[in-house]
Amino acid sequence: MPRKADSRRSQTARSGSSSHHVVNVEMTDGSSAGSVDGIGFCIFRVPQSLSEINQMAYQPNTVPIGPYHHGKPQFQKIQEHKQRFSIDLLNRTKQKRDKLKHFAEALKPTEEKIRKCYSEALAFKSDELIEMMVLDGSFIIELFCKYYRKLAGHTDPGHDPLLTEPWVLPFLMRDLAKLENQIPWFVLQHLFDLTLGSWNESHPSLSDLALSFFNRMVQRPDNDLKKYSDWEGEHLLNFLRLTNNPDSPETKQKPNKFLRLIQPANKLHQAGIKFKPTHCASFMDIKFSNGVLEIPVLKFDDFLSCLFLNFVAFEQCHRASSKHVTAYATFMACLLNTPADAGLLCDRKIIERYFGTDEKIAHFFSNIGKDVVFDIHKNYLCQVFQDVNTYNEKDWRVHWASFKNTYFNSRWSLISAVAAFLLLALAAIQSFFAVRTYYQPQSSPNPSSPNHQ
Incomplete structure (x- = not known):
C-alpha cells in the first residue's frame, strides 16, 4: 500500500516491505538501516563509484537544501532569497516574523530524528541544524505556493525573479530532486501544517503542490496525479520516485536459462520482436506479449536524465x-x-529526444548501469526478461524473421536473393534433365524395320 497522510510512516510497504540484498547499509551502531520510524538513513552521500561518472548530477547548482552543501560560498545569494521566501510564507498566513522562532521550537523535539535521517554524522550545532531546516523547508513550501498561484493565473507582487527568469526554474527543479540535497519529508509536512494546515479541503495538500511544481518537467496528466494527493515519501526525491513507480510488484524467480539479460533492440528487431510505444501512468510500465514489447514513451531530457541518476543512487x-x-x-x-x-527506439516513437544524439542516449544508459548492483532474479521485470528470451530462442517465427531480415531487408538484397533463387532453380532443372537423359532406357529395335534382318 502507498504511504498516505493518514498513515505517514508506512512508506516501506510501498517501496518494498522486505529488505533487498542489493546494498546492505548499516547504522553507525551496527544495526541495519530501515525506515524513518526505525529510525534509519534515507538521505545519503552518493557513492564515489556513481558520482565519478557524473558528479554534477548529484550536487546542487543553484540552491543548497539540507546540511551536505550548506554554507558553500557560491550559494550566498540564494540564502537571501530563502530569507525572503520565509517572510513571504509568514505574510501569506498572516503570521508575524518572529513566528520563525516558533517553528524552530516546534521542530526542536525532532532533532534526533532529523539527524538519523542522514547517513553521516552532522557537525552542526542544535540551533544551527534546526534553523537550517526551518529556512530550507519554508523556502520549498513558499516556492511551491508561488508556482501554484502562477499556474492558477495569480501574479505575486514584484514578479519574483526565481519564477520569472526562464532559466532559473529548471535549475531549481533539478536541485530539489537530488539525493544529497534533501531534508526529511516530515519536516516539510510539519512546517506546512503550521503555516498552511488551516486551509480548507478545497486547497491543495503538500503532495499536490509538489506534484504541480515538478509536473512542468515530467508532464503527467492531472487525472494521473490525483491519486497521489495524500502520498508521502521520506523526502521529495523519494516522493517523486514512488509516484513514478509502476504498480507491478517485485517478484522473485527461480534461476533458469531464460532468466537473464536481453539482447539489444536491433537484434531483437531482427529476430522479429516488435516495439510499440504506449502511454501509461508510469514510464516504467513495460509489457511483453506475443512478440510485442510495449514500452511507455520516454521524454529524454536534462531533467529526466538527472532524475534517473538520483533515483538509482537512492535505491x-x-x-x-x-x-x-x-x-x-x-x-x-x-x-x-x-x-x-x-x-x-526513437524511430518507433518510444524515446522522444529533447536533447543530445543517439550516441548520447546510448552512452547515458550504458553509464547508468556501471557499478550498480542488480538482482536479475528479484525485480518487477523478471517475467519480461524471461518471456523475451524464451520467445527469442524458441518461437519458429523468430527464425523466419531472422531469415527475412537477412535476405529481404532491402530492395537490392531482395533482387539478389531472387536472382540467386532463379539461378539455383535453373541449375536444378538442368541437372534434372541431364540425369534423366542419362538413365532413360534406349528404345528397342523394331522387328518389322527393313533394316532388321
Whole structure:
C-alpha cells in the first residue's frame, strides 16, 4: 500500500516491505538501516563509484537544501532569497516574523530524528541544524505556493525573479530532486501544517503542490496525479520516485536459462520482436506479449536524465527501498547498447529526444548501469526478461524473421536473393534433365524395320 497522510510512516510497504540484498547499509551502531520510524538513513552521500561518472548530477547548482552543501560560498545569494521566501510564507498566513522562532521550537523535539535521517554524522550545532531546516523547508513550501498561484493565473507582487527568469526554474527543479540535497519529508509536512494546515479541503495538500511544481518537467496528466494527493515519501526525491513507480510488484524467480539479460533492440528487431510505444501512468510500465514489447514513451531530457541518476543512487543506498528504477535502467541499458539501438527506439516513437544524439542516449544508459548492483532474479521485470528470451530462442517465427531480415531487408538484397533463387532453380532443372537423359532406357529395335534382318 502507498504511504498516505493518514498513515505517514508506512512508506516501506510501498517501496518494498522486505529488505533487498542489493546494498546492505548499516547504522553507525551496527544495526541495519530501515525506515524513518526505525529510525534509519534515507538521505545519503552518493557513492564515489556513481558520482565519478557524473558528479554534477548529484550536487546542487543553484540552491543548497539540507546540511551536505550548506554554507558553500557560491550559494550566498540564494540564502537571501530563502530569507525572503520565509517572510513571504509568514505574510501569506498572516503570521508575524518572529513566528520563525516558533517553528524552530516546534521542530526542536525532532532533532534526533532529523539527524538519523542522514547517513553521516552532522557537525552542526542544535540551533544551527534546526534553523537550517526551518529556512530550507519554508523556502520549498513558499516556492511551491508561488508556482501554484502562477499556474492558477495569480501574479505575486514584484514578479519574483526565481519564477520569472526562464532559466532559473529548471535549475531549481533539478536541485530539489537530488539525493544529497534533501531534508526529511516530515519536516516539510510539519512546517506546512503550521503555516498552511488551516486551509480548507478545497486547497491543495503538500503532495499536490509538489506534484504541480515538478509536473512542468515530467508532464503527467492531472487525472494521473490525483491519486497521489495524500502520498508521502521520506523526502521529495523519494516522493517523486514512488509516484513514478509502476504498480507491478517485485517478484522473485527461480534461476533458469531464460532468466537473464536481453539482447539489444536491433537484434531483437531482427529476430522479429516488435516495439510499440504506449502511454501509461508510469514510464516504467513495460509489457511483453506475443512478440510485442510495449514500452511507455520516454521524454529524454536534462531533467529526466538527472532524475534517473538520483533515483538509482537512492535505491542503491537505501536497503529497504524497492529497486524499480534500477531494474528499468538495467532493462533500457540492455536495449540501448549502441547508437543504432537508440535510433531504432526513437524511430518507433518510444524515446522522444529533447536533447543530445543517439550516441548520447546510448552512452547515458550504458553509464547508468556501471557499478550498480542488480538482482536479475528479484525485480518487477523478471517475467519480461524471461518471456523475451524464451520467445527469442524458441518461437519458429523468430527464425523466419531472422531469415527475412537477412535476405529481404532491402530492395537490392531482395533482387539478389531472387536472382540467386532463379539461378539455383535453373541449375536444378538442368541437372534434372541431364540425369534423366542419362538413365532413360534406349528404345528397342523394331522387328518389322527393313533394316532388321
